[in-house]
Amino acid sequence: MTRERPVPEATVSRLPLYLRSLVELAETEGPVSSDALAEAAGVTPAKVRKDLSYLGSYGTRGRGYDAAYLIHQIRRELGLTQHWPILIAGIGNLGHALANYRGFGERGFRVAGLVDADGSKVGEIVAGLPIRPFDDLATVVRDERIAIGVIATPATAVQEVADRMVEAGLRSILNFAPAVVTVPEEVTVRKVDLAIELQILAYYEQRNAALREVRGSRAASGRS
Amino acid sequence: MTRERPVPEATVSRLPLYLRSLVELAETEGPVSSDALAEAAGVTPAKVRKDLSYLGSYGTRGRGYDAAYLIHQIRRELGLTQHWPILIAGIGNLGHALANYRGFGERGFRVAGLVDADGSKVGEIVAGLPIRPFDDLATVVRDERIAIGVIATPATAVQEVADRMVEAGLRSILNFAPAVVTVPEEVTVRKVDLAIELQILAYYEQRNAALREVRGSRAASGRS
DNA sequence: CAATGTGAAGACCTTCACAGCC
DNA sequence: GGCTGTGAAGGTCTTCACATTG
Secondary structure, rough: OOOOOOOOHHHHHHHHHHEEEEEHHHOOOOEEEEEHHHHHHOOOHHHHHHHHHHHOOEEEEOEEEEEHHHHHHHHHHHHOOOOEEEEEOOOOOOHHHHOHHHHHOOOEEEEEEEEOOOOOOOOOOEEEEEEEHHOOOOOOHHHHOOOOEEEEEOHHHHHHHHHHHHHHOOOOEEOOOOOOOOOOOOOOEOOOOOHHHHHHHHHHHHHHHHHHHHHHHHHHHHOO | OOEEEEEEEHHHHHHHHHHHHHHHHHHOOOOOOOHHHHHHHOOHHHHHHHHOOOOOOEEEEEEEOOOOHHHHHHHHHHHHOEEEEEEEEOOOOHHHHOOOHHHHHHHEEEEEEEOOOOOOOOOOOOOOOEEHHHHHHHHHHHHOOOEEEEOOOOOOHHHHHHHHHOOEEEEEEEEEOOOOOOOOOEEEEEOOOOHHHHHHHHHHHHHHHHHHHHHHHHHHHHOO
16 A cells, blocks of 8 residues: 655755755754754755655654654655666766766765777776776676666767667666757656756846846936 | 846746757758757747747747747847856866866857866866966956856865855856855856756656556556 | 644646637 | 747646644
């Protein structure tokens, strides 16, 4: 009789944030209130309470939440009770940085495979792992029980890499390349496009600069 | 009489995606329909039309959109008619990769300054630029007319770096460090947390793996 | 009394479906 | 005829405000 829990997508995307904040807050003693957690995570207290309520009633009215217990519950919900082995395809600038990123190890992941199509890179050791040929992708996935694939190749290669990952059995892909990728519906893809983040910032920068301009000239001409 | 155009946030965050897709589609001749653009960008046609309608009526009924013209309009809306000079603080693994990322140059940005608090790195040339001391941040911002700051330092340094950026006059910050940053309300901060993206994927991976499990055993026991 | 947990209200976003126009 | 542009409907997410409870 598994309880059907439709945790909203928006909530899921904030759980990791709460987790990160709780790990910091857990240093200090005593229970953590939704206000304190909200402050640490940079969201509103109401959001914290509603989000956490989807996981169950893990707080104590009048006191707050026990940090250690909540951490455990969120980890369980996110599936972070185990360390997930990940594979990185494309060991260029970004792939290198990702392979060496300490944060993954501390937060539930282990870089367990590296592949690259460039033969001259094969064999090179990065972050303690040898780069293997692109054609070994399926073998690495099987041998290392890889669960999540990370694409850090040039945009042109994305679709082929994704196809191979799906073929090898991966059902979760994180795509850093600036291109849309098409996969069967049972596969989850998330994307991070660094230039797009900057472009969004540029929009607000431009918009606010224009506002500052207007306010500036208003002030100069003495109007309120 | 400047027309007040409240382009929704969700739309703003998709404009860069349309821009990227249009640049690809512009190779081929003829107008681009909302269906074609939707396909290329990985969204629904209705969304494309509604999003574009906030910018104005730039399409032609019965035909579609002129790619070149739309590209121009979206660039204008996003403020990408100029190349924005950006500064990267923290030239470790990730900072290096960002400094060398070709995509920025192609999509409206120019890495114009690098700073790092580690004295032993100062002077080193990365992507054709010398790393300068953290204390020169304000000077670099002024001299290079930096508009956007990128934080790629360890989490512990984030708040100090952000404070310095704000003090130096920056109003747009992209934060890659896994920590919340507090800034005055006139400053826009966007964040990218690589581990969080993986944690969100882990949630769906776990959830879907459980579903596959159930389906598998159902099939095995002969139920529909 | 203090802080959670939650219905209800409201804001925002997406999808529908079709009138309007080329 | 074909495709845009858009009101209206339908969802989802956020915020409010307060009853509930340790």
